[in-house]
Amino acid sequence: MEDFPWLSVLIAVPAVGALLVALLPRARESLVKQVALAVSLLVAAGTIAMASGFETGGPRFQFAERYWWIRQFGVHWAVGVDGVALVLILLSVILVPLVILASWNEADRSGGVGVPAKRSVNTYFALLLTMEAMMIGVFAATDVFLFYVFFEAMLIPAYFLIGSYGGAQRSYAAVKFLLYSLLGGLLMLVAVIWLYPLSAASPSEGGLGHGTFLFTELTRLDIDPTTAKWLFLAFFVAFAIKAPMVPVHTWLPDAAQQAPPGALVLIVGVLDKVGTFGMLRFCLELFPGAAEWATPVVLGFAVLSVIYGAVLAIGQVDLKRLVAYTSVSHFGFIVLGVFAMTSQAQSGAALYMVNHGFSTGAMFLLVGFMIVRRGSARIDDYGGVQKVAPVLAGTFLVAGLSSLSLPGLSPFVSEFLVFTGTFSRYRVPAVIATVGIVLAAIYILWMYQRTMGGPLRIPSGARDGGAALAGGSGGSPPQNDAVEAARDFPDLSGREKWVIGPIIAIIVVMGFFPQPVLNVIKPSVEQTLVRVDQRDPAPEIAGTAVENGARP
Incomplete structure (x- = not known):
């Protein structure tokens, strides 16, 4: 089982499960809930099985997979977990089935306060499973471009969960959440794109001689201190918004007040951890000098x-x-x-x-x-x-x-x-x-x-x-x-x-x-x-x- 693509499968299972749940007959609400719960339990069991094989004294990134995705731009489908990523993935897959069970009778009314939901029960549970796939992917990604894709893709299910199943002011809260997150994501995208020519530069200029977004290779870059500070700030602001930190935190109370409690558990309990996880891994390790400066x-x-x-x-x-x-x-x-x-x-x-x-x-x-x-x-x-x-x-x-x-x-x-x-x-x-x-x-x-x-x-x-x-x-x-x-x-x-x-x-x-x-x-x-x-x-x-x- 050492060569089994654990992480790719764990990302794919909830994604496929979300599609299946969305396609089930809307009149069969009990079946929809049962299938969603079964898929989430399967993912949790698979993650625990994978985690049992993690070696604390082994290489840093385990269960690693690497395949070319966009060869022309040096982008890989590269996933793997270190200890921090592993425990955060375990947190995610444990909470999802509990959230599904908690939302068993509340998915048809927003936040439990009787406001009619805009979309069906199928969509609610499909969005929860989609969010699970995104959460596993963002913690497992070891290609910075792939990390950015998951980082932004998480916004989609979160936005619809707030905007479609939230309280009376759900549209305002969902749009505010989206705008704050997109602002941070745009800054990160600029920094991610900037990393490519830096890595493609010759070794004498501090580069690697080939364009790449692989995390382990980007840590070998010798980046000019001024450039590193700008890149650090772009990543840090994106993560500070996601975390959320003062003064870019104001989206959270509004989203919390309007979001359904089940979705809120995942947004605050897991998705926001991407911010602090990103600081620990990317801000510190890609730009160590700038991190010390800041x-x-x-x-x-x-x-x-x-x-x-x-x-x-x-x-x-x-x-x-x-x-x-x-x-x-x-x-x-x-x-x-x-x-x-x-x-x-x-x-x-x-x-x-x-x-x-x-x-x-x-x-x-x-x-x-x-x-x-x-x-x-x-x-x-x-x-x-x-x-x-x-x-x-x-x-x-x-x-x-x-x-x-x-x-x-x-x-x-x-x-x-x-x-x-x-x-x-x-x-x-x-x-x-x-x-x-x-x-x-x-x-x-x-x-x-x-x-x-x-x-x-x-x-x-x-x-x-x-x-x-x-x-x-x-x-x-x-x-x-x-x-x-x-x-x-x-x-x-x-x-x-x-x-x-x-x-x-x-x-x-x-x-x-x-x-x-x-x-x-x-x-x-x-x-x-x-x-x-x-x-x-x-x-x-x-x-x-x-x-x-x-x-x-």
């Missing part, structure tokens, strides 16, 4: 994202916008770890990408379940949920605590590594970023208190005479139908438990036992540090550097 400014924007995202999260009145702003803050931590350029910080950043995908995925899924029940995403329309839906409230608490990086849950390990690795080289940014930890406790715990704790709250549409609380003291008592409306909030169903249960289990297990994932990530991170010519700072004791095991 590091102080990037760290400043990373810290700004951490604090700005957390502060805005505190003030949100919409659940989905609140979780979106928490992600802006979390991505700031990831970028901080990437550009700290220590093995601990970059390992933590790579692990953070995975942990954030599961943690935020759980938050968005549970918020989606709540919206379906109440028909509203406003925090003020909730309260006392733990009285009528204790399982939902309990899982929401675990997901929320993981978002604030509680010890024992998976994000804590990655955040700790980011802080430790950053502090060893850049103490001021690390210290300032710790404010984000305090703010995270505020926005998570306050949100939980307002939605899950307190007296049972009557939904705004059922309130009578201004009475807001079922059974609350003071004022005229609410009518019986209003009380019944408040209590009509069922706990998690069996299907919903199957959706959220595996994610909560992963969060807990990786919180106590992250080492297997770190073992896969670490060799890739170490090779990145070698490329950018960085070494971990020597530890200091009482102000004295300790090197080579010497004692102070």
